[in-house]
Amino acid sequence: MNSKKNYILHLADNGLILAQRLGEWCGHGPVLEQDIALTNIALDVLGQARYFYQYAAEVDGKGKDEDYYAYFRDEREFKNFLLLEQPNGDWANTIMRQFFYDNFMQLVYTKLMSSNDEQIAAIASKAIKEVNYHLKFSSEWVIRMGDGTEESHQRVQEAANNLWEYTGEFFVPAPYETEMVSQGIATDSASLKNDWQNRVNEIFAEATLQVPQANWFQSGGKIGIHTEYLGIILTDLQYLQRAYPGNTW
């Protein structure tokens, strides 16, 4: 049961930590329309996280609610991808992070729709519609920036180069993931690599961008070993619940 809980929490943590980062843009976007669009994505991934936390609570069977898992776990228990806790940087960096993630999650959710676990399949079926839209949004922006001005091209290329090392983690299964794959609940993420890479190649070609060639990748997020950013994110996120425990908000 622990592996299942951990796998669900991994999916949930991805949504929450990304929402936390995207929320920083709210009120600060380059133009109102994009400010609103990015907040939409934040709301979607937060919504996905909530479904997964609620299901994790059920699987855990300790009578906890969604907030327990978001607010009372420590840094080492969070299982999100390192990519998602990286700072927003500029619009190019935020969009590139989003594109790498959307591209991956679209493949994951497509597979999870036929998971042996009905609840995961149901959440995936709902999430896929959102992710399809997110991927369209982030791909279009990658192209727009890549093929826009000299400055935007340079910025988005730099974002790709900087974030590339955090994408390898997608395809290396954590132990709980491997167990879930064997039960037909999770999908083998290593098998998604080609499709993911092909789409990067395709979008980058249209955007006139170079696909980064570096082949050393960071890892650890999935098993709770993070970059220094996560602790600070959690300090913010969890502050009220931890300062005044036991209250209803």
Place this chain on the structure above:
Amino acid sequence: MTTIDLEDQFMKRVAADEKIEPKDWMPEKYRKTLIRQIAQHAHSEVVGMLPEANYISRAPSLRRKAALLAKIQDEGGHGLYLYCAAETLGVERDTLIEELHSGKAKYSSIFNYPTLSWADMGAIGWLVDGAAILNQVPLCKCSYGPYARAMVRVCKEESFHQRQGYEILLTLCNGSAEQKQMAQDSLNRWWWPSLMMFGPSDVDSTNSEYSMKTKIKRFSNDELRQKFVDATKPQADILGIKIPDSDLKYNEQTSHWEFGEINWDEFHNVVKGNGVCNKIRLKERQQAWDNGKWVRDAATAYAEKREQRKNESKQVA
């Protein structure tokens, strides 16, 4: 027709409660007054995103986080409709935004107060959105069509925000002593600035008369302020927190709550730029705009390239 005839006809239409539309003739003063007011309103929506955005990362539950994000996003949407309404009067959004940044245009002074606790997310919804509703419901009948229509949509969402804010405070007030204290402290800090949101007292209000005459405005500042106090006092009683005004008392004859003297000196100072957050808010808006320039330029450049390629491929075919 002479301008005098046109003006006469315009005033007759306004008196008959007909809507003035973008293509209709309108006096220059009417157009200018509307642009100033709509732009100020749009800027308020957008600057108003900042004090609440301050708590997104710290919202105390996932449900509250989602609701707060959605609320702030709504305010951005309001800004968007309002800039569009202003554009129907022949002014560009970018020009208006530059006027905000240069300090030429104003926005609601309430957003120059800081958000210092989670309870402020409640108080802003309850009091600030609440005051905005009272200001804006009459605007749904404003003589200028596009503004009136934008307001119908905006008001619906503002009432939702107000209930959501009140519910945040209700939860705190039913919670621990510390939570209730948080709510009380928040009311203490937001009460007077909320009363100031209705603008100067009628005797001192410079822009009101013309706006009333042309039915841009339908109630005076003081009338709306009184409505606000009358509506809010019983709501504070349900929460069980105290409005910070020792002069507040019910007048049986008039059936109104009479309230104490507003600190107009503070009001004028905050309007002038001396509020604790004036500089921070403007700087944050300015930075977002400046940092976004290359993004907007990229989008324009890309759109142009695409257009050009489309034309080239047409020529080949």
